Amino acid sequence: EVQLVESGGDLVQPGGSLRLSCAASGFSFETYEMNWVRQAPGKGLEWISFISTGGKFIYYADSVKGRFTISRDNARNSLYLQMNSLSAGDTALYYCARDSGLVPGVHDAFDLWGQGTMVTVSS
Amino acid sequence: EIVLTQSPGTLSLSPGERATLSCRASQSLRSSYLAWYQQRPGQAPRLLIYGASIRATGVPDRFSGSGSGTDFTLTISRLEPEDFAIYYCQLYGDSRHTFGQGTKLEIK
Numbered sequence: 001e002v003q004l005v006e007s008g009g010d011l012v013q014p015g016g017s018l019r020l021s022c023a024a025s026g027f028s029f030e031t032y033e034m035n036w037v038r039q040a041p042g043k044g045l046e047w048i049s050f051i052s053t054g055g056k057f058i059y060y061a062d063s064v065k066g067r068f069t070i071s072r073d074n075a076r077n078s079l080y081l082q083m084n085s086l087s088a089g090d091t092a093l094y095y096c097a098r099d100s101g102l103v104p105g106v107h108d109a110f111d112l113w114g115q116g117t118m119v120t121v122s123s
Numbered sequence: 124e125i126v127l128t129q130s131p132g133t134l135s136l137s138p139g140e141r142a143t144l145s146c147r148a149s150q151s152l153r154s155s156y157l158a159w160y161q162q163r164p165g166q167a168p169r170l171l172i173y174g175a176s177i178r179a180t181g182v183p184d185r186f187s188g189s190g191s192g193t194d195f196t197l198t199i200s201r202l203e204p205e206d207f208a209i210y211y212c213q214l215y216g217d218s219r220h221t222f223g224q225g226t227k228l229e230i231k
Contacts, residue, residue, distance in 0.1 A: 102174075
């Protein structure tokens with residue numbers, strides 16, 4: 001089955017750190033660009049980070065730049081998000097999402113999403 | 124930075140009716156890299172439309188997308204009970220992906 005499964009979400013204190021993981025299965029993970037998207041409770045979707053297939057190209061939203069680090073391990077079919085200096089504003093459901101790859105050379109729409117992992121930042 | 128504004132915020136319709144959702148960009152898009160997603164309660168978003176008008180795999184043909192430049196539309200021709208959800212538009216194509224704030228489609 002083609003799927004993405006996130007894990008690692010937890011309750012963390014302000015200023016703390018957390019590492020999220022996303023396990024891919026059922027497709028050739030190494031050939032797809034990947035993203036993290038978050039959704040605060042009751043709010044809309046916010047793209048936060050992108051990584052190219054080999055990890056050479058990485059982009060972040062301004063809201064997380066300098067605090068979050070995206071990475072991937074193609075041998076393990078896994079995507080990661082290291083989150084540091086967390087604050088209440090980072091409380092959200094974090095999704096990993098796959099670039100569809102429908103248009104070569106274009107950062108594409110997201111055709112596969114995981115179910116998300118919840119991060120709560122609170123004292 | 125291009126901002127996507129969706130309207131209305133909430134749309135109240137009955138099953139069988141036609142729904143028209145709008146997504147307006149703050150600047151004209153150079154290309155039709157505009158997608159629409161559906162998010163049902165407690166579920167992850169699902170890609171419906173990409174390239175402004177191309178239905179994703181498995182999406183019923185009652186869903187259609189149109190538009191160019193700054194104005195884009197998602198139309199659901201005849202609403203089914205499972206279509207009541209939140210819909211997001213998304214700008215893609217470069218290194219950043221921008222989402223609209225969403226339109227909630229609720230049962231009247």
